[in-house]
Amino acid sequence: MKHIPLFDLFIILAYMLAMVLVGLWFSKKGKSADQFTRASGKIPGWAIGLSIYATFLSSNTFLGVPGKAFGSNWNAFVFSLSMPLAAWIAAKYFIPFYRQTGEVSAYTHLEHRFGAWARTYAVVCFLLTQFARMGSVFFGIALSLQALTGYSMATIIIVVGIIIIIYTVLGGIEAVIWTEVVQAVVKTLGAILILVLIVYNMPGGVGHIVEIGQRDGKFSLGSFFPDFTTSTFWVVLLYGFFINLNNFGMDQNYVQRYHTTTSEKEAEKSLWLCVKLYLPASLLFLVIGASLYAYYQVHPELSEGIRMQAAAERLPVGATQASIAQLAGTLQPSDYGDKVMPNFMVTSIPTGLVGLIIAAILSAAMSTISSGMNASATVFTEDIYKRYFSRNATDKQTMRSLYLSTFIFGMVGIICGVAMIGVKSILDLWWELSGIFAAGMLGLFLLGISSRRTNNVEAFIATIIGILVIVWMTFPTLIPDEHSALRNVLHKNMIIVVGTMTIFLVGLLLPKIKNLFKPVHQ
Template identity: 70%
Template structure:
């Protein structure tokens, strides 16, 4: 077990207590459902932008991105390059649309447009997306802190989850946003500190990183050929555009923030602040991954220690020869997510470790707390009040929001525990988010763009889209005799094809009806 010095433990404890105290502070004014979900529209735009940035910069970025860069190249950075176009569309269309409707839920309009089924379908997709997101983040943070502390991943998730639930329930969206502002600063500082410490360990500094990276093709953004079978530049660009369009246009985490300020202009400014903060920050994490690769190229004996740990996880009671055999088969992608925690355990001095761990905690806590609050809001507005009891007084509504926040926090922890053992946390999150987001984004675009599409056409288009998503997701498991039925495209194309299927089929059905009615 790794024993952290008392100074590091003190820093971590103080950070966690600080987050809880923020919850206590905002609990004084958090006395009604509007304050819990929208902070009564009193949050400044810059704080909202910082909070959205903090939500994007989760532990999946903090740990998964350096792991991807270490095990591969900068191909995944193309995701960040897709953000400006998605943000531009959101600022011109989605923000004015949501603020004009005044609906705190992103999915209420779907019922007005197509009926109850559309709203329910989008809500279910959103809630599954949130569980996948929170689960992957719980898993990522536990994976890192297990290497640093020696505690079990389950215990780490439990302690962190209780702290997050506590301040989110007490302070509502206002506590979530202001803690995320603090967390945005902490996690950015933590990333810069890690980068500095790696470069300090490198002879000749950054020039050596560039030389080794170029020799091993670590800075490639992927092939620019029109290849949609592997993770090419275009696959990640399309995936990123559709996911970010879903984030900015359909994800309750972001839509809810559009209502926490008092004007369209401030909401738009907050969105652009997030984009211009996240792009260089995500690039920094790819640079960290490349620096780690260069460092371990110069110190192969240190990476052998990590390989030995991974081999032990695969075969706990293996003989030395069996473990050596496993180590010989390991590729960088097999242990990429564990490289940064391994560097931290072996190279970061006492005192700084507490700051780094606090940064990793903040990367996880911001996204999880946001997911809990958004999930609770959607559940109370779109499910409970829609189907069970519409007329809730303020006390009942606030109690429901508190209870739902706790439940979704616990479900997120359960999803994280279920993910223990996966190879790449970033790959898992990208695949799950693409599956769940594809359907609701296609339906939303159909409703907002095609004004003449009717309910039955939207239902049929959605059913066809769901079937396509199911086929693209699960056909890879078909036996060899049915290989011709497998999805030939890369898994990140699921959201692209699924979204376009629902949207285009809906458009075609509408045109077919109109042509037959003439």
């Protein structure tokens, strides 16, 4: 068991207590469903922008992005490069659409367009995405805090999860937004502090980091060859565009914030503020990853310890040291990248700064998870509870549903986090799961706003075909070995691209095909 100095422990406890007190403060104001889900539309655009930025900057970014840069290169930065185009489309088309409809849920309009099945399908896809997001974020924070504190990962996930549930249930979306404003600052300063410490401890400083990075290709954005079977520049660019289009255009976490601003113009400003902040921030985390790679190149004895830990986790309990050492010798940097940041914190951060770093990691997780809990509860209440169980629900009944569903979804997120313990790469896992679940609802949404000729039945057929394509791409082993030529060979990040376009294009073509078979009247 590692022991955190009392001063650092005080910082951590003070930060977590402050988050609970924020929830208590806003609970005095959150007496209505409108306040809980929209903050009565009184939040300034700059605060919403910081809130959206904080939601993007989760522990998946804090650990996963440096881990990817350590294990490979800066290929993940291409994801960020796709954000401006997705944000431009969202600002021009999606924000005005949502502000005009006035619906707090991002999926209510799908019922008006295609029927109740479309609305419910999108909600299910969104909830699955949130469970994957919350689980991966919980796992990320546990990975760091376990290295720093010695407590089991499951214990960390449960304790942190309960605290997040408390302030999210108490304060609603307003508490979530204002805590995220603070968390956006804390986590950014924490990342800068980590980079400063790496450079300070690195023999030769920045020059040596750049030298090693250039030698081993750490600054590459990936291959520009038009190959869609590996993680090339184009694969990540397409993936990033479709995921960010889904984030800004269909994800309840972001759509709900558009309704909390005072005007449409403020909502647009908040979106662009997020993009302007996240682009350099994501680059910062890639710089951290490349710097950590250089640091462990000059300190091979430290990387040996990480490899041994990673190997031990892959083998059954009770494995011999010889077998662990044998496996450790075969591991590549990409096999243990997510463990490098926690290891650096344990071995190289001086007393007095550990608490600040842990607070930054906590803030990275809390912002995303609390946002996911509130958004999931809002969607469930608006699109499931009030649609199927209580169409004329009173404000008191609505609030009861919001409170209860926030708690339940928070517990589901905790369970998902515990279930993910032991995965190889946080970022890879999150990208894969989000691509699978988001593909269907994004394709249906784009079809709904682009084609007035596609009817309910045609949209349903297109969605079924899209789901089959997604399943085919996700589970290639379902196809027997004798027909292996029919298996998907595209990279897993292409699932959202192909799945979305399948639903969209099939939905556009079906009305035209139907017209070909219409009888010609003389």
